[in-house]
Amino acid sequence: MTPSPDSAAGTAGSAGAQAAATASPAVSLPADPPADPPSGAPVAPFQRRLSTRIVVLSTVALALVLAMISGTLWLSWQLEGGGAAINDAGSLRMRANAVAIALWEARTGMPAQVDAEVRQLDETLGELRDGDPARPLFLPADAGIHAQFERVSAAWTGALKPAALHDLAAGTGEPSSYMALLPGFVDEANRLVSLIERENARKTAWLRISQVALAAVSCVGTMAIVYLLYQWFVAPVQRLQDGLARIEAREFDTRLPVDTYDEFGHLAQGFNRMVAELQALYQDLAARVDAKTAQLAAQNRELATLYEMAAFLNTPGATESVCRDFLTRVMREFDADGGTVRVVSPEDGNLHLLVSEGMPDAITRAEQCMPAADCTCGGASAEEPVVFALRGARQDDATLAQRCRKAGFVSVVVSAIVAQNETFGTFSLHFRREREIPPSGVQLLQTLGRHLGVALMNRRLVALGRQLAVSEERNLVAQGLHDSIAQGLSFLKMQVHLLDGAAARGDLDEVREIVPLLAGGVEESYDDVRELLLNFRTKLGPGKLRLAVEDTVARFRRQSDAELTLDYRDEDGPPLPPDQQLQVLFVLQEALSNTRKHAEALHVHVSVVNGRDFRLAVEDDGSGYDPVEIASRGESHVGFHIMLERARRLAAVLTLDSAPGRGARVELVLPAASRMAA
Template sequence: MTSSPDSAAGSTIGSTTGSTSDSAESAAAPFPRRLSTRIVVLSTVALALVLAMISGTLWLSWQLEGAGAAINDAGSLRMRANAVAIALWEARTGKPAQVDAQMRQLDETLRELRDGDPARPLFLPADANIHAQFERVASAWSDALKPAALHDLAAGAGEPSTYIGLLSGFVDEANGLVSLIERENARKTAWLRISQVALAALSCVGTVAIVYLLYQWFVAPVQRLQDGLARVEAREFHTRLPVDAEDEFGHLAQGFNRMVAELQALYQDLAARVDAKTAQLAAQNRELATLYEMAAFLNTPGPAESVCHDFLTRVMREFDAEGGTVRVVSPDDGNLHLLVSEGMPEALTLAEQCMPAQDCVCGGASAEAPVVFGLRAPGGASEANAAFAQRCLKAGFVSVAVSAIVAQNETLGTFSLHFREEREISASGIQLLQTLGRHLGVALMNRRLVALGRQLAVSEERNLVAQGLHDSIAQGLSFLKMQVHLLDGAAGRGDLDEIREIVPLLAGGVEESYDDVRELLLNFRTKLAPGKLRLAVEDTVARFRRQSDAELTLDYRDEGGPPLPPDQQLQVLFVLQEALSNTRKHAEALHVHVSVLNGRDFSLSVADDGVGYDPAEIASRGESHVGFHIMHERARRLSAALTLDSSPGNGARVALVLPAASRLAA
């Protein structure tokens, strides 16, 4: 059955043959109900027949499977009987044997054949001859062969002649059992084939009937709908389906006609616009993925050369470039220095290691937008950089795209992409290059700032070291220099009494300078782990007690405050060491009290009953009093408050308070 041709106007799809009868039947009864009834009845009959045939074949196959297992076990009787003979022979010759185990296995096989096992499945066919033959086999084993085996086993050395003599008869009986089961299996196999042929025939007849009915009920209307859809896909929006029945397909045809009418009114160039928008979104998604990947990659640690090389390879892959370079601007001479290159001839990279920015197209990118040069096009390269353009042309590159590397409105360099074919980069590609240049610029600037921060930290620490040297060793050496000058004058005059007075002063000055050096070296080497501050404070106090006659008391209280991190612990310890050093050198104190309180806030206090000092006089000296200046520097590093309290004749007190807001996590 085929669809009728279109009408003369070509706007209506003809109905299939047989649709007239459908219309007549639909007028006699409601179509949806009649159609559902037909489907239910047809499905029920087909299902019942199929289930009946399948059940029969499943029963036959189950029988065949059980009989097949029975054939295997019956055949194994021969093997197990021979195994018993071998075990008897080994036992008679003195070798280790398992006669009992072999006999038990044969008994177990006979038991399984007699009782069956539906789970495997295993069972003897329901045939009297087969069961009679099985009983003969079982009797031959239990009445003759098994007693003979036990007799031969008890007889000792020699050939098991009794068992061997009966073995061939048992094997013949087992062969007879196997043959009977095989013949029964062959008969059921024939029935299974007949059932399968009948099932196949029924399937063919049922299939033809079902196909015919389904064609009449469904296929013909669906074909008309499919033909209409094909015409709509071909943009024939004048296509209409005939509505010749008040059924589901009739309603579907009416809906189809309304849909096509609306599409005919709305559809103009929608497909092209959708394709264009899809391509645009795909390009934007690809650019966003590239930016995300690049931003994540540039934020990873690593040397600038490695970062720039990986950046260049990724950009080249994104834009299908055959070569590329990354150049940085030297702050000294303003020239472009080649940092990394990829896919560039060695001669070209050697010739362009360093060059003025205005002498090459690679320096033509500004911070505003990347530029694309066609090296063969007239005006693609200026006269000033024509020689450099010729180098690229000789290397096989005909187009170059150059973008600036920018960070905080500062041009750090440029990166270029070299192409062996003429290349035009879209506006979105130009914007992507510019954004990538900014990302690389930020990454390079961050690495410069990190390096500068490390240099600044080293410089600050060196400054504190210099201040410590000035406050201790430099003053001692100045005193020694003056005493050496006096000693030289006394030696010139031959004044032995003055020499005797100066020499002890020199010895004391040298010993004090030596102690200062050891103290500074100890301070410089001090490293603390989290929770080690108390031990370091106790060591510092013990060293002060060894170096001074003053009586020192320590009050260290831990009131639940979190431990300080190693950096802050070290700064606190330096303040304590500097305060005790000033007390030992200048205070002339009899008693010193050190208090450490680790609570919500951290506080350190060093108080003595020495000669004290005038705070106004110390303030007038500014940074010339290096010890106080160093303690203030340490306090600023901690973001802590440092208080120096003293008056002449009333001792001195140094107090350091680190508030909870300034504490770092250990």
């Protein structure tokens, strides 16, 4: 097998270099050889592609192996055909003797046996002459063997067979003619068998030689393939490994030899280019690392500032105190000499000075409130902070620029306070020296302005939330007062008017009738006030709903003569959170209050089932009411309106079921989708 030009170049070029490459394949060489062959020197694909080499090598090896295997198979087939020919040629002697025996037996009256034996000997000669590939059976392709076969065939057809037929026709006499020729025929057949055996012995020797040659070729071919694969793959990989080891040891002047034009040659070129770039980069790596370290340090400081500012702005505190601490931290971060925080008035759009640090008193007194157009601090937009240079300001510039310049400030940085596209104001940093803000600092100021805007907006929302909660509670208080105390006071006012008229007329009997009514009304109003105060002061913790329900039921039993039964069942539902428990308790209290005041019931049943859905039901057998009439009255029936409003807060379903003279039922259902775990 012929090695590739690449390996031949490696072997024939320098045996010592190859030995060195085998022991330590990766060596540091000077400059790179050219990546492509010299101009005008064609390079075959076999030299360029490893895949082509592998395919050619595999094809050659396969063709050689198949050829040798085919040769051994051909020899085996020849030996098998020759062996069958030896058997048939040897059977000629047996057939000839069988004919002689048949001739002797023909004297006793069995002539047909002679014809059969003659026919079989003819068939044997015919098979030896024509061959039989199916068995296989054929004479070896040797001229001497074929000549001897012709002599045997001629001896039979020309002499022995006619003698046998003559002796058979002679009758019962002794087959003397046939017996006289038989020894000569047998000798000729023996010589034919000997010739075929010698030819088979020769082919057997060739078969052994071919098998030994096949084994030798296999060993030599395997060694050649291993050697070529080592030269094509292992040696380049070892050179790459050694090169990588040298790069890990920071020997950036390492280069790999590029002596082939295949994939490993291109890989070595790429390796050399990479090492050259690494060498160039490593020369100024220290400066790059220092610059990157400084950049990362600055970014870490910015992130720490943002984290600290976000955590600080999320803590509770007054707006002025939060803005002052915010300004102090920003001034410390940017090393500013002064600063202000101004908010925009939504009514007139003026800037109001909220806090200031490091600013002269003359500026803070003169700029408590001013139009945004008259102030340099009003020039900031929501998109990007603005840097003003005051040293070259003209006399007709804004008043603030003149004041700041007189106070010794040289530069001013103004950033907007923004949240959700709404500008709440601006904050400014004042410097007594020239100051340029890098893009990262500009972005940090913009982010800080947004954080402060979110903090101010959250405090505004918290204040609005408190106002809304107070308004809602005031509404509920007003509804409760209207439903209970207002009606009682109206009754008392009417009775006092009647009492005044009776006293003016001197009608003591009527006075005696009105005074108990006044006392009862005052007592009922007092009870209503105590019940309202108790409801407003009710506070529940997790798992306290059952105790509160039992207290409410006990208070109803003390205030009413109706018999009340309570069925409270905790099934598979989790406990309600305190705010939902409180709303449920308010609905129960309102329902029992309506029953006590208006129903005139004898029996009341309260059912509380805490299952997957929370259910509260209050039933009585009182006088009932007309649902159509209640619906027509709308919000004028304050008790029902309060219960419906609390049900809406819970996202629950409130059902009012009643009829005149048939009692009433109030059912509150809080679905599993609306309830929250405690």
